[in-house]
Amino acid sequence: KAAGAPSFTGDGFKNFKIRGRIQSDFAQIGDPDKIGTLSADGFTPDRGLGTVAEIRRVRIGAQGEMGDWGYKFEVDFAGGETNVADAYLAYKGIDNLALIVGYQKTQASMEEQVSSLDVVFMERSRFTDAIDLRREMGVTADWSGENWHWKSGIFVDGAFDEDDEVNGLIVSSRGHYTFGPKHAFTHMGASVEYRDSGAEQGRLRNRPLFHASDSRLLDTGSLDSTSSLYTGLELAGGYGAFYFETELATLGLSVRDEAGQSSTARFNGASLHLGYFLTGEQRAYKRSAGTWSRTKPDNPLGKGGFGALDVAFGADWVDLNASDESIFGGQQLTFLAGLSWRPVDHIRFMANISHMEIYDSASHLHLKNDGTVEDDFGLNMFGLRAQVDW
Amino acid sequence: KAAGAPSFTGDGFKNFKIRGRIQSDFAQIGDPDKIGTLSADGFTPDRGLGTVAEIRRVRIGAQGEMGDWGYKFEVDFAGGETNVADAYLAYKGIDNLALIVGYQKTQASMEEQVSSLDVVFMERSRFTDAIDLRREMGVTADWSGENWHWKSGIFVDGAFDEDDEVNGLIVSSRGHYTFGPKHAFTHMGASVEYRDSGAEQGRLRNRPLFHASDSRLLDTGSLDSTSSLYTGLELAGGYGAFYFETELATLGLSVRDEAGQSSTARFNGASLHLGYFLTGEQRAYKRSAGTWSRTKPDNPLGKGGFGALDVAFGADWVDLNASDESIFGGQQLTFLAGLSWRPVDHIRFMANISHMEIYDSASHLHLKNDGTVEDDFGLNMFGLRAQVDW
Amino acid sequence: KAAGAPSFTGDGFKNFKIRGRIQSDFAQIGDPDKIGTLSADGFTPDRGLGTVAEIRRVRIGAQGEMGDWGYKFEVDFAGGETNVADAYLAYKGIDNLALIVGYQKTQASMEEQVSSLDVVFMERSRFTDAIDLRREMGVTADWSGENWHWKSGIFVDGAFDEDDEVNGLIVSSRGHYTFGPKHAFTHMGASVEYRDSGAEQGRLRNRPLFHASDSRLLDTGSLDSTSSLYTGLELAGGYGAFYFETELATLGLSVRDEAGQSSTARFNGASLHLGYFLTGEQRAYKRSAGTWSRTKPDNPLGKGGFGALDVAFGADWVDLNASDESIFGGQQLTFLAGLSWRPVDHIRFMANISHMEIYDSASHLHLKNDGTVEDDFGLNMFGLRAQVDW
Incomplete structure (x- = not known):
């Protein structure tokens, strides 16, 4: 199989490989003059909208195997910060079972398990972004067959926090089953993730699609x-x-009101993505893990072909209101269209356009032409990405 | 020799190799309900004890040679920080002498010279930890023979500090001699390290063995x-x-009292570690450097063997009291037992249990059942580590 | 060609290579007792002068090609910070034209385009340092022939700033023409860089030559x-x-006075460097890019030679005064002499000595023997560097 970088096997090690990726993003998000915040001094436009650009991800790492053991390490330098993306050791010496210890993804949501190199649009669905599903440190067991898997883990948060006073526990579990042959398959899956005190979400929020905006x-x-x-x-x-691909998700968050009374606030999200490869490829899918993987162009550019071109449409719903608990985070409906071009394997360009409707926004208001403001409003945006990995 | 990653030699370079390591730690430190601090509001338990977990070290780097020159670089991303672990250039063109310039370990303590991959317990002895022996930038000369060495260096602190106003000088020197044949050797060594104003210790303190606790x-x-x-x-x-292995160490720290009078506060530490390989290996030792090195399993798991299993016991004493100077950092006696399993080369699992007695703790108190507090108390703990390097 | 690390070509990739460098600096900058600041409490010496040391650059990265596409990534860990040095994707499928997207150098100044491994003295000219020319995120087009090039780009600042409210645009362009044969060539070039609001310089300042000083x-x-x-x-x-090599440069900075009136403050700089290889090498130069590149020793140390030794002299002028706009940043005239030794390819040692004259310093004063102070003064300094790259 063609890799983006060499893989080495020698005395005492197998498949050692350097890893890495670069994603350069540009986006135009409107309308910065008309969307902003209101204070006693009047309306202030939000300059975090408008023309934005950033290195979305830039990573280097390594992976390899020693006997029945494998490891993976990757570190990300985007955003002026340093964040380890993976740092784990796996044991694969038992049939149909892998045991993984270290810093790794928790088992919630299908799209969160897919590499950021291979998702449909420039960003994942808005709901899993709002609730900040992320990597944690722990132990997982992945039991899998040819067309199904069940992976569960227990984690302790604060793996990279020097001064974490309370380490909360996290338990998550995800399974799937795939029906049908390779060229006409249907995937069904489900996942749950429980987060104990100290590890639970303390705030839910969401950028307007593109991460380059703050x-x-x-x-x-x-x-x-x-x-x-x-x-x-x-x-x-x-x-x-x-x-x-479609996902439905709900988060029940135990919150306390000012009197100390506990209740469960409920937040919901849903997404639907449809796509089609104009150049005839099938989107790559890993049957034993229930995740999308790297799609290679059948006819790369420069070898008589044009690469792989796919077009995708999406709709995405997020509801961060829980009125019984007096939480008003707002609601958001996003429509997306995307074009994705892979001229050769490991290189990908993306163009996304989107219309987003915001309802009951708690933080932002729209300035109307008559000088009044409203908390229900729409905005248009587009984004571009150049991506390489190795 | 079996390495964890490939090594390359070509036109203009030799032995180029990518390096790295991952250490995932989990620990249980008790008793968080009974150990804490006392203020006017009463007793506050220390939640930094209890269940803790962290990525202890996660590193990537490179090393190589060009002619008589060699270099090594490694950077660590643990704790949400980025810390360069080694960054030096060495000249090896003279018999029995190596000259090394750059960021490197100072020459104090045997255990500090041993890689964190190869120390007996999950953490090094408590005294060198309390006085924060670390890497600095400077020049060292390593004069060595088959079974002895003498390595000395001069350093300037602040190698990675952009706004360091006062760069203090450091001079350190360590030597050793090894008696006896390879399979029954005795090592004797000594080291000194002088730290000038600006580079000296400004605070001595110590975590309860496991680093995952804050x-x-x-x-x-x-x-x-x-x-x-x-x-x-x-x-x-x-x-x-x-x-x-046993080490005895003392630190004389020149301190000024409130009247500006100088005197020397003395802090002491000692450690003794005993170990035995149940699977028959001898712990690897580098005679020309006077340091322990990587022990390889004689019979790796998956090749008809079980790997290398060793059991170790330790006692460790730290005294941070200097009553003449009115410094009361406390005293600590630690007993340790550890099991270490290397199933294949470059993979290691560790389990440590420990009982620690604290005397005269200045910062923490123990809440007794009768509601009173005491500054002499004991605590039990255990820790687990999964480790891979390449 | 001899590289510092192996380069790999395989199925789907070409010329994959790990990159990196270490630069260890030491400097002595005088006179810390006599140069400082004046306040109501009297004269305060600047302890940022004197003996200083730092890891100037320590980097790791990767580069490679896939078909007509190439990429480069490098990250720097000097100064206790993490800064991506390059992160871009290039398309080279068109004759004489390269298109580059991502984080890369803007196109201003010849010396800024030269690798920090290959510049004449330990630091680049003082003027481009004072105005902080740096990498940005954007798209560049490099149109080039055998002995000329013209490279232009458009950039958006804030590529690594998570909370950048205003993204300013940058446009830059540089071209050159080379006359004469390889062994007796003359280079002529010019560059311009426009920075829009949000990306423009907000402060101009300069260290006393060596970066280890703060x-x-x-x-x-x-x-x-x-x-x-x-x-x-x-x-x-x-x-x-x-x-x-000689460069002349000017920066016109639109500034507003307290009344909000705009005018253009003008700052100027110039440098001249002369060098000679005592061991007979010619300084390497890339005709199609108009930049100096890596000079290899003809007779490496250890292979019957002594390596490459060159001696260089320089003069450097910076004027940060713009009296019409009441900006008094000071003026600086620097004389330099440097010795540079490359024993083998990829290893380099440098010794620089310098005398610097400061005129109209706004921030620092010189304490004279009679107890009075002056804002025109001179200082002497020297620096040493050990460098390796791979």
Whole structure:
């Protein structure tokens, strides 16, 4: 199989490989003159909208194997910060079972398990972004067959926090089953993630699609929360050059009101993505893990072909309002269209356009032509990405 | 020799190799409900004890040679920080002499010279940890023979500090001699390290063994210090599958009292480690450097063997009290037992249990059942580590 | 060609290579007792002068190609910070044209385009340092022939700034033409860089040559600026073992006074470097890019030779005064002499001595023997560097 960088096997090690990726993003998010915040001094436009650009991800790392053991390490330098993306050791000496210890993804949501190199649009669905699913440190067990898997883990948060006073526990579990042959398969899956006090979400918020912006149009503000339970359902499929994926998810967050009374605030999200490869490829899918993987162009540019070109459409719903608990984070409906071009394997260009409707925004308001403001408003945006990995 | 990653030699370079390591730690440190601090509001438990977890070290780097020159670079991303672990250039063109310039370990203590991959317990001895021996930038000369060495260096602190106003000088020197044949050797060594104003220790403190905790049960607080002198003695040996190592060290720290009068506060530490390889290996030792090195399993798991298993016991004493100077950092006696399993070369699992007695703790108190508190108390703990390097 | 690390070509990739460098600096900058600041409490010496040391650069990265596409990534860990040095994707499928997207150098000044491994003295000319030319995120097009090039780009600042509210645009362009044969060539070039509001210089300042010091003897303080235009001219040449390079540059900075009136403050700089290889090498130069590149020793140490030794002299002028706009950053005239030894390819040692004259220093004063102070003064300094790259 063609890799982006050499892989080495020798005395005492197998498949040692250097890893890395660069994603350069540019976006135009409107309308910065008309969307902003209101204070006693009047309306202030949000300059975090408008023309934005950033290195979205830039990583280097290594992976390899020693006997039945494997490891993976990757570190990200985007945003002027240093964040380890993976740092784990795996044991694969038992049939159908892998045991993984270290810093790794928790098992919630299908799209969160897919590499950021291989997702449909420039960003993942808005709901899993709002609830900040992320890597944690712990132990997972992955039990899998040819067309199914069940992976569960227990984690302790604060793996990279020097001064973490309270380490919360996290338990998550995800499974899937794939029906049908390779060229016409249907995927069904589900996942749950429980987060104990100290590890639970203390704030839910969301950028307007593109990460290069620092604005959050949805925002619950800080919450006095004590634990959370995520539940998600997945349905996806690939039928020749056509593919789709849809996820439904809900987060129950235990919060305390000012009187100290606990109740469960409920937040919901849903997404639907449809795509089609104009150049005839089938979107790559890993049957034993229930995740999308790297799609290679059938006819690379420069070898008589044009690469792989796919077009995708999406709709995405996020509801961060929980009125019984007096939490008003806002609601968001996003429509997306995307074009993705892979001229050769390991290189990808993306163009996304989107219309987003915000309802009940708590943090931002729209300035109307008559000088009044409203908390229900729409905005248009587009983004571009150049991506390489090795 | 079997390496964890490939090594390359070509036109203009030799032995180029990518390096790295991952250490994932979990620990249980008790008793968080009963150990804490006392204020006007009463007793506050220290939640930095209890269940803790962290990525202890995660590194990537490179090393190589060009003619008689060699270099090594490694950077660590643990704790949400970025710390260069080594960055030096060495000249090896003279018999028995190596000259090394750049960021490197100073020459104090035997155990500090041993890689964190190869020390007996999950953490090094408590005294060298309390006085924060670390890498500095400078020049060292390593004069060595088959079974002895003498390495000395001069350093300037602040190698990675952009706004360091005062760069203090550091001079350190360490030597050793090894008696006996390879399978029954005895090591004797000594080291000194002088730190000038600006580079000297300004505070001595210590975590309760496991680094994943952010508590410090021993703590002198900030000191008005002007220079320091470390002196350490080493005795160690390997006799077949049995090994031991013991170090005695003292730090004289010049401090000023409130009247500006200088005197020398003295802090002491000692450690003794005994170990035995149940699977028959001898602990690897580098005779020309006087340091322990990587022990490889004789019979790796998956090749008809079980790997290397060793059991170790330790006792460790730290005294951070200097009553003449009115410094009361506390005293600590630690007993340790550890099991270490290397299933294949470059993979290691560790389990440590420990009982620690704290005397005269200045920062923490123990809440007794009768509601009173005491500054002499004990605590039990255990820790687990999964480690891979390449 | 001899590289410092292996380069790999395989199925799907070409010329994959790990990159890196270490530069260890030491400097002595005088006179810390006599140069400092004056306040109501009297004269305070600047302890940022004197003996200083630092790891100047320590980097790791990767580069490679896939078909007509190439990429380069490098990250720097000096100064306790993490800064991506390059992160871009290039398309080279068109004759004489390269298109580059991502984080890369802007196109201003010849010396800024030369690798920090290959510049004449330990630091680049003082003027481009004072105005902080640096990498940005954007798209460049490099149109080039055998002995000329024209490279232009458009950039958006804030590529690594998570909370950048205003992203300013930058446009820069540089071209050159080389006359004469390889062994007696003359280079002529010019560059311009426009920085829009948000990306423009807000402060101009300068360390006393060596970066290990944290003092700035020239400093305009914070300016209320809105845009800037850099213009630079280059003349250089190599004639056997002799080489020279000279640059003239000016920055027009739009600033607002307290009344909000805009005007253009003008800052100027010039440098001249002359060098000669005592061991007969010619300084390496890339004709199709108009930049100096890596000079290899003809007779490496250890292979019957002594390596490459060159001696260089320089003069450097910076004027950060703009009296019409009441900006008094000071003026600085620097004389330099440097010895540079490359024993083998990829290893380099440098010794620089310098005398610097400061005029109208706004931030620092010189304490005379009679107890009075002056803002015109001179200082002497020397620096040493050990460098390796791979």
